Amino acid sequence: MRKLLIWLPLAMFLAFMVVFAGGLISPESKTIPSKLIGKPMPQFALPAGIAGKPGLSSTELANGQPHLVNIFASWCIPCIQEAPQLAQLAQAGVPIYGIAIRDRPEDLGRFLARNGDPYRAIGGDANSSVQIALGSSGVPETFIVDGKGIIRRQHIGAINPEDVPGLMSALAAAK
Amino acid sequence: MIAEAGLAALWLAAALAGLQLLFGIMGVSSGRAELLAAVRPVAVVQAVLTALAFAILIYLFVTVDLSVALVVANDASTKPLLYKFAGTWGNHEGSMLMWVTILAVAGGGVALFERRLNERTLIATLAAQAAIGLGFYAFLLFASNPFARIDPAPAEGQGLNPLLQDPGLAFHPPTLYLGYVGLSVAFSFAVGALITRDVGAAFAKAMRPWVLGAWILLTLGITAGSYWAYYELGWGGWWFWDPVENASLMPWLAATALLHSVTVLATREGLRAWTVMLAVVAFSMSMVGTFLVRSGILTSVHAFAVDPKRGSFILALLAIYIGGALALFGLRVGTVREGSRFDAVSREGALVINNLLLSAILGIVLVGTLYPLMAEAVTGEKLSVGPPYFNTAAGPLALVLVAVMMAGPVMRWRRDDLKAVLTRMAIPLLVAAIVLLLVVLLAPGIGILPLLGLVAAGGVGLGSLAPLWKRNLRRTPLFTWGMVIAHLGIAVSMGGMAAESAFTKETLVAAQMGESHRVGPYTIRLDDVQPVAGPNFTAVEASITAQRGSNAPFTLHPQTRTFPSPPAETNEAAITTVLDGQLYVVVGKSDEAGRWQLRLWWKPFVTLIWAGGALVALGGLLSLIGRVRREMRHAPAERYA
Numbered sequence: 001m002r003k004l005l006i007w008l009p010l011a012m013f014l015a016f017m018v019v020f021a022g023g024l025i026s027p028e029s030k031t032i033p034s035k036l037i038g039k040p041m042p043q044f045a046l047p048a049g050i051a052g053k054p055g056l057s058s059t060e061l062a063n064g065q066p067h068l069v070n071i072f073a074s075w076c077i078p079c080i081q082e083a084p085q086l087a088q089l090a091q092a093g094v095p096i097y098g099i100a101i102r103d104r105p106e107d108l109g110r111f112l113a114r115n116g117d118p119y120r121a122i123g124g125d126a127n128s129s130v131q132i133a134l135g136s137s138g139v140p141e142t143f144i145v146d147g148k149g150i151i152r153r154q155h156i157g158a159i160n161p162e163d164v165p166g167l168m169s170a171l172a173a174a175k
Numbered sequence: 176m177i178a179e180a181g182l183a184a185l186w187l188a189a190a191l192a193g194l195q196l197l198f199g200i201m202g203v204s205s206g207r208a209e210l211l212a213a214v215r216p217v218a219v220v221q222a223v224l225t226a227l228a229f230a231i232l233i234y235l236f237v238t239v240d241l242s243v244a245l246v247v248a249n250d251a252s253t254k255p256l257l258y259k260f261a262g263t264w265g266n267h268e269g270s271m272l273m274w275v276t277i278l279a280v281a282g283g284g285v286a287l288f289e290r291r292l293n294e295r296t297l298i299a300t301l302a303a304q305a306a307i308g309l310g311f312y313a314f315l316l317f318a319s320n321p322f323a324r325i326d327p328a329p330a331e332g333q334g335l336n337p338l339l340q341d342p343g344l345a346f347h348p349p350t351l352y353l354g355y356v357g358l359s360v361a362f363s364f365a366v367g368a369l370i371t372r373d374v375g376a377a378f379a380k381a382m383r384p385w386v387l388g389a390w391i392l393l394t395l396g397i398t399a400g401s402y403w404a405y406y407e408l409g410w411g412g413w414w415f416w417d418p419v420e421n422a423s424l425m426p427w428l429a430a431t432a433l434l435h436s437v438t439v440l441a442t443r444e445g446l447r448a449w450t451v452m453l454a455v456v457a458f459s460m461s462m463v464g465t466f467l468v469r470s471g472i473l474t475s476v477h478a479f480a481v482d483p484k485r486g487s488f489i490l491a492l493l494a495i496y497i498g499g500a501l502a503l504f505g506l507r508v509g510t511v512r513e514g515s516r517f518d519a520v521s522r523e524g525a526l527v528i529n530n531l532l533l534s535a536i537l538g539i540v541l542v543g544t545l546y547p548l549m550a551e552a553v554t555g556e557k558l559s560v561g562p563p564y565f566n567t568a569a570g571p572l573a574l575v576l577v578a579v580m581m582a583g584p585v586m587r588w589r590r591d592d593l594k595a596v597l598t599r600m601a602i603p604l605l606v607a608a609i610v611l612l613l614v615v616l617l618a619p620g621i622g623i624l625p626l627l628g629l630v631a632a633g634g635v636g637l638g639s640l641a642p643l644w645k646r647n648l649r650r651t652p653l654f655t656w657g658m659v660i661a662h663l664g665i666a667v668s669m670g671g672m673a674a675e676s677a678f679t680k681e682t683l684v685a686a687q688m689g690e691s692h693r694v695g696p697y698t699i700r701l702d703d704v705q706p707v708a709g710p711n712f713t714a715v716e717a718s719i720t721a722q723r724g725s726n727a728p729f730t731l732h733p734q735t736r737t738f739p740s741p742p743a744e745t746n747e748a749a750i751t752t753v754l755d756g757q758l759y760v761v762v763g764k765s766d767e768a769g770r771w772q773l774r775l776w777w778k779p780f781v782t783l784i785w786a787g788g789a790l791v792a793l794g795g796l797l798s799l800i801g802r803v804r805r806e807m808r809h810a811p812a813e814r815y816a
Contacts, residue, residue, distance in 0.1 A: 006508055009452065010501035013459075017498070019549050020466070020490055102737075127764050 041149050042133040046123025049100040050108045056097055056123030062149030066174035067095035068167070069143045070119070071131055073103050074111035076139040082158035083115035089164065090118035094171060098122040101131050101139055142167075146174040178243050181231035182322040188224035188279060189312035191217050192305045199302025203295055203370065214298050215286040218305070222283025229276040232321055236263045241332055244325040245269065251332040253711050261345030267485070268321035270348060274465070275311045277356040282308065285360060291806070292381045293373060300367030307359055310492040318488050347403060351396035351423055355461035357389025358426060361433065362458035365451045366500055369507040374447045379440035382454065384802055386437055390430045391795035397423050398788030409746025409761045411681070411776045413784055416565045421544040422464030425537055429457035432533040435526045443588055444515045445523055448508045449530065455504060459497040460537070466493055467544070518590040525583035532576040539568045570624045577631045577669060580662055581638035600638060607634030621677040628673025636666035653801025661794025668787025674780035685770040695777025697758055698722050704762070704771055712736045714747075717762040717771065721751065733762040757781050
């Protein structure tokens with residue numbers, strides 16, 4: 001009995017090590033997924049983020065076809081990194097809507113001129129209220145929304161080249 | 176050149192740690208005097224070199240040397256000097272260097288000052304300390320080099336996470352680290368004693384000041400951390416059971432248990448195996464905490480995001496050190512002689528119950544912290560364990576613990592009489608009963624935990640003074656005063672927690688300019704909202720007039736700050752402290768109608784929580800001074816005996 005007790009701490013520790021190792025192997029646990037996946041977009045109506053392009057409201061997003069909602073900002077460095085991938089998706093015919101966080105029209109204009117403009121519409125979210133309602137923790141972040149306006153998937157961080165096929169198939173699945 | 180000098184110092188220190196380990200092992204196994212004699216000086220030089228490397232890193236940060244990658248990532252020339260300084264340890268690499276520095280300096284301290292332990296055990300202890308150091312040197316040099324250069328050097332650095340730009344937080348990590356690493360010394364003592372099979376009173380007395388010192392710093396660190404989260408995060412809560420908070424609480428719980436059991440071992444030669452076990456567990460909890468915070472496997476507001484490679488490295492270190500120590504424990508502890516016997520009703524008995532309760536609470540916190548990880552491994556689902564679990568599971572145990580705390584200090588060593596103990600506790604029990612009656616009459620329906628918390632605070636508050644009863648206060652030893660004050664501090668904290676959870680008033684309003692709202696005894700009026708510019712942020716600042724009854728009104732200025740690099744937003748709550756509590760005001764967003772979101776809290780006696788924590792630390796400090804003074808008086812006699 002005493003023998004068993006002596007070795008019990010080591011046994012418990014080894015069990016914890018297995019759990020730790022498991023936690024390390026599954027690497028995507030760094031971010032908190034939105035609680036809204038599978039739920040409709042929250043109601044909002046944002047003014048145009050930039051002159052010459054429409055703003056964005058949640059009713060427009062239930063427009064019968066799947067699309068991407070990309071949360072970005074001109075001051076966001078990873079957003080520059082994901083711009084080519086967004087351009088590629090837009091080229092392939094994916095409708096992309098933007099929500100610009102805490103931005104000014106002139107900064108936004110410069111950003112789009114330099115990095116390309118894949119957006120059908122850009123809503124200006126001057127005080128992050130929509131971003132917070134979406135449960136998004138930072139920029140960039142991208143949501144796949146189906147035709148009924150239901151959020152299907154959330155992509156946290158920049159879209160890298162290797163993420164594009166996954167997003168395309170998720171979009172196809174959302175039809 | 177300077178950065179390379181730092182790196183060179185670090186490599187040299189690592190080499191010396193290797194030498195220290197080698198000489199230690201060879202010396203202890205062969206008993207050759209020249210090998211044993213070499214270990215102490217090597218430990219001291221190793222400490223000096225590591226401290227030099229750390230000083231160099233501080234210099235690079237203060238002078239904003241942008242050719243060093245770490246400086247670029249965490250520093251900026253626009254930053255206030257204090258945060259350039261604090262930026263040194265406000266990041267992964269720098270904080271690991273600080274960790275190693277404290278580890279080496281503590282080892283050097285043991286080498287210089289420890290005289291009461293027999294030499295073989297001491298050398299085995301220093302070898303164990305070197306072994307811990309080696310792993311962390313390897314981690315720094317191979318996976319997290321703080322002195323790595325960047326080429327070409329950019330024109331400006333990226334700054335420090337704005338949440339970390341707070342004077343409290345600048346000194347919070349060093350405090351906690353000193354505590355964590357102080358426990359490494361206790362761990363090394365335990366390993367040393369196991370190796371030489373020399374677990375006795377001398378070992379306990381040698382270890383005790385280190386445990387006490389580490390425990391004081393952990394207490395301060397946790398108290399300060401709690402207050403930081405309270406005023407900086409703007410959530411109005413003082414404890415969130417966040418994984419990072421738990422990471423500091425778990426070593427504290429283990430150290431508290433160790434502190435009590437080491438006293439039994441030092442005074443009565445009892446609880447040998449248990450004390451060694453706790454010394455291993457306490458430092459293990461420090462390392463597990465470090466791992467959880469560093470590896471990125473748990474989600475937390477304060478966690479450093481770190482890649483899995485580093486996580487694996489720390490995991491390997493954990494496996495070697497904790498696994499190794501536990502295996503050594505299993506192999507050796509059977510040969511450790513059993514300690515002196517004692518009755519169930521005795522000071523030792525009460526301390527055993529204290530230890531069991533603390534260990535149970537530790538287990539609850541550990542399981543709650545790791546449960547999300549385990550659940551994800553099994554079910555693949557992400558979930559979080561929140562305050563409801565921790566409060567309901569740990570709360571009742573904490574209350575029982577506090578009740579034991581009332582009885583323990585008035586009990587005699589070895590054997591006591593239950594009736595006599597109850598007689599000695601009569602007055603505190605009476606006070607507890609009166610508090611119970613008063614609270615039930617004056618504030619019915621406040622919930623069972625807050626109610627019992629208030630009752631226990633009253634009883635223990637008085638009960639903790641009982642050891643001073645009928646004593647000549649001027650001849651009472653300092654460490655008895657220390658115990659009394661520390662226990663009183665626990666009662667004060669507990670009173671604050673219970674009052675806060677029972678009586679807090681919260682109001683969330685969308686306020687128009689000039690509109691008045693009420694929270695607790697205060698009337699609040701929003702007068703104005705203006706943008707303001709800080710040294711490296713912009714903010715909106717509200718002007719709010721608050722008035723209590725017919726007292727003079729005063730103005731509050733809560734802010735929401737926006738930092739450009741890296742982009743982040745923080746809430747600066749406006750907090751007014753009065754004798755019976757705090758008024759806590761946070762300004763949020765505005766809506767289209769021009770109304771501003773305000774969160775208002777009235778928190779009665781909330782400050783007692785941290786005042787109690789400070790008292791606990793003060794009690795620890797008095798004990799430490801008392802113990803060290805007594806040892807200095809007795810040590811020479813023992814040494815030449």
